[in-house]
Amino acid sequence: MEKYTSPIYYTDATPLLLAVDCIIFGFDRDSLKLLLFQRKVAPFQAEWSLIGSFVKREESVLTAAERVLKTHTGLTNVFMEELGTYGQVDRDPGARVISVAHYALMRLAEESKQIADAYKAQWFEFDQLPELILDHQQMVEDALEKLRRKTRYRPIGFELLPEKFTIPQLRVLYEVIYQRPLDRRNFRKKILSMKILEKLEEKDKTNSRKGAFLYRFNPEKYQEMVERGVDFVI
Amino acid sequence: MEKYTSPIYYTDATPLLLAVDCIIFGFDRDSLKLLLFQRKVAPFQAEWSLIGSFVKREESVLTAAERVLKTHTGLTNVFMEELGTYGQVDRDPGARVISVAHYALMRLAEESKQIADAYKAQWFEFDQLPELILDHQQMVEDALEKLRRKTRYRPIGFELLPEKFTIPQLRVLYEVIYQRPLDRRNFRKKILSMKILEKLEEKDKTNSRKGAFLYRFNPEKYQEMVERGVDFVI
DNA sequence: ATTATAAAGTGTATTTTTTACGCTTATTTC
DNA sequence: GAAATAAGCGTAAAAAATACACTTTATAAT
Numbered sequence: 001m002e003k004y005t006s007p008i009y010y011t012d013a014t015p016l017l018l019a020v021d022c023i024i025f026g027f028d029r030d031s032l033k034l035l036l037f038q039r040k041v042a043p044f045q046a047e048w049s050l051i052g053s054f055v056k057r058e059e060s061v062l063t064a065a066e067r068v069l070k071t072h073t074g075l076t077n078v079f080m081e082e083l084g085t086y087g088q089v090d091r092d093p094g095a096r097v098i099s100v101a102h103y104a105l106m107r108l109a110e111e112s113k114q115i116a117d118a119y120k121a122q123w124f125e126f127d128q129l130p131e132l133i134l135d136h137q138q139m140v141e142d143a144l145e146k147l148r149r150k151t152r153y154r155p156i157g158f159e160l161l162p163e164k165f166t167i168p169q170l171r172v173l174y175e176v177i178y179q180r181p182l183d184r185r186n187f188r189k190k191i192l193s194m195k196i197l198e199k200l201e202e203k204d205k206t207n208s209r210k211g212a213f214l215y216r217f218n219p220e221k222y223q224e225m226v227e228r229g230v231d232f233v234i
Numbered sequence: 235m236e237k238y239t240s241p242i243y244y245t246d247a248t249p250l251l252l253a254v255d256c257i258i259f260g261f262d263r264d265s266l267k268l269l270l271f272q273r274k275v276a277p278f279q280a281e282w283s284l285i286g287s288f289v290k291r292e293e294s295v296l297t298a299a300e301r302v303l304k305t306h307t308g309l310t311n312v313f314m315e316e317l318g319t320y321g322q323v324d325r326d327p328g329a330r331v332i333s334v335a336h337y338a339l340m341r342l343a344e345e346s347k348q349i350a351d352a353y354k355a356q357w358f359e360f361d362q363l364p365e366l367i368l369d370h371q372q373m374v375e376d377a378l379e380k381l382r383r384k385t386r387y388r389p390i391g392f393e394l395l396p397e398k399f400t401i402p403q404l405r406v407l408y409e410v411i412y413q414r415p416l417d418r419r420n421f422r423k424k425i426l427s428m429k430i431l432e433k434l435e436e437k438d439k440t441n442s443r444k445g446a447f448l449y450r451f452n453p454e455k456y457q458e459m460v461e462r463g464v465d466f467v468i
Numbered sequence: 469a470t471t472a473t474a475a476a477g478t479g480t481a482t483t484t485t486t487t488a489c490g491c492t493t494a495t496t497t498c
Numbered sequence: 499g500a501a502a503t504a505a506g507c508g509t510a511a512a513a514a515a516t517a518c519a520c521t522t523t524a525t526a527a528t
Contacts, residue, residue, distance in 0.1 A: 013288035015249030018332060054247035057330055061321025082318055085334050087295025096291055098252060100319050100334075149387070168505075186487065188506075208504035209496040233465075233486095402476075420516065422477075442475035443525035467515095 019099040020065040021052035023143040026108035027160035032126040032176045044133040065102040073115045079159040080104040091135050103143040105159040166204050166212035196221040253333040254299040255286035257377040260342040261394035266360040266410045278367040299336040307349045313393040314338040337377040339393040400438050400446035430455040
């Protein structure tokens with residue numbers, strides 16, 4: 001490993017390899033999914049893995065994560081946030097690599113499904129994941145835990161829904177995240193009391209004869225809520 | 235993207251400097267404090283700073299943070315947790331350094347105050363901090379935010395108190411963390427209803443003639459609560 | 469020794485939030 | 499036009515949060 005030589009300072013420090021890995025969540029009508037990739041190179045060739053990359057000298061850590069997402073899904077402007085650092089010495093037998101895991105949330109529409117083919121990736125049902133390499137299993141568990149926590153004080157779930165959605169759809173999303181049933185009527189009451197939803201005239205009739213009114217969230221109210229850090233205990 | 239060329243893998247990746255920085259909180263009777271250090275080396279020599287170090291090849295990131303804490307305070311077994319990664323390209327003019335910030339909570343007793351002298355550090359009142367170098371100001375703000383959040387679902391505040399403490403002391407701690415007054419009577423009711431405190435026979439009379447009973451938390455109940463992730467909204 | 473003082477501790481009434489669940493409505497299918 | 503079914507509405511009961519009056523305990527001042 002070469003020593004860091006350029007600047008005047010910090011000459012005694014050992015440079016290390018720093019990577020980012022992305023835990024990509026998707027929500028499709030009634031189930032939570034995860035985007036996984038089949039590794040192209042050894043070791044662990046052909047095994048399922050999160051997608052990642054090394055952080056480059058001239059990019060920030062978050063930029064690196066965004067680059068990974070763009071390169072492997074074609075998508076930008078996706079909600080993404082740091083999960084945490086995975087820094088055990090022996091976590092990667094290939095070398096001493098520290099990884100900063102990031103989790104991303106995306107709406108799963110038809111287009112997104114084509115990602116799988118285009119990028120040799122596959123969307124897996126969250127509760128039917130294959131074995132993953134390295135400590136990626138742990139990263140995924142931690143990401144779900146974080147997602148659960150985060151939804152309690154930030155209406156983050158919207159990131160996983162299309163722009164227009166029905167209240168029952170939103171409820172199902174929360175049921176999937178929390179892994180427990182939520183009362184239809186109380187959920188509606190609670191969510192509407194927050195006044196962050198705007199009712200539209202359209203209905204979505206894919207789930208019932210009657211159809212459910214579509215809503216979208218009011219960006220100003222949403223933003224206000226994010227800043228005030230309002231409780232969102234469902 | 236990452237290329238694998240065994241046995242030394244990842245040869246095209248650029249190694250970077252990875253550091254850890256520690257935000258060390260202390261609580262002393264009725265105020266929240268932060269331990270800061272006067273930098274010994276250039277750049278920013280003699281300016282106030284968090285304490286940190288580079289991560290070594292043969293230690294985990296968390297171990298590096300613990301080493302820093304031990305080296306600069308002499309203490310081990312202190313509550314410490316990752317805050318997040320600070321990875322902007324130009325955050326350190328000395329070199330491209332990514333820092334993983336950690337925050338630590340400690341009880342401030344007489345002995346701890348001697349740390350300041352022994353290690354050329356200084357405890358500052360949280361609301362009277364000097365200007366800090368680099369993005370350390372931001373780290374400190376983020377750490378307080380995280381501390382506030384975390385106290386909502388984990389009774390983390392205890393980490394800042396001595397083993398035996400009174401309910402009024404605990405309340406003052408939460409008042410300091412949340413920066414707002416809490417009703418004495420309701421606070422007591424709430425905290426006792428959680429059944430994680432054990433009442434002792436002793437009283438602490440430093441704050442009143444009558445004295446307040448000392449308590450300690452029940453480690454089993456506490457652990458159970460941590461695992462269940464109970465709400466701790468004060 | 470008596471009394472004033474002040475924080476600690478107890479109790480209770482009120483308001484707000486959460487939970488449980490029955491009933492009505494809109495639309496499609498037979 | 500009757501049956502079916504998810505969507506949507508309303509209300510009562512339980513639980514939790516809030517506000518605040520009162521009592522207790524020990525010390526210090528007289």
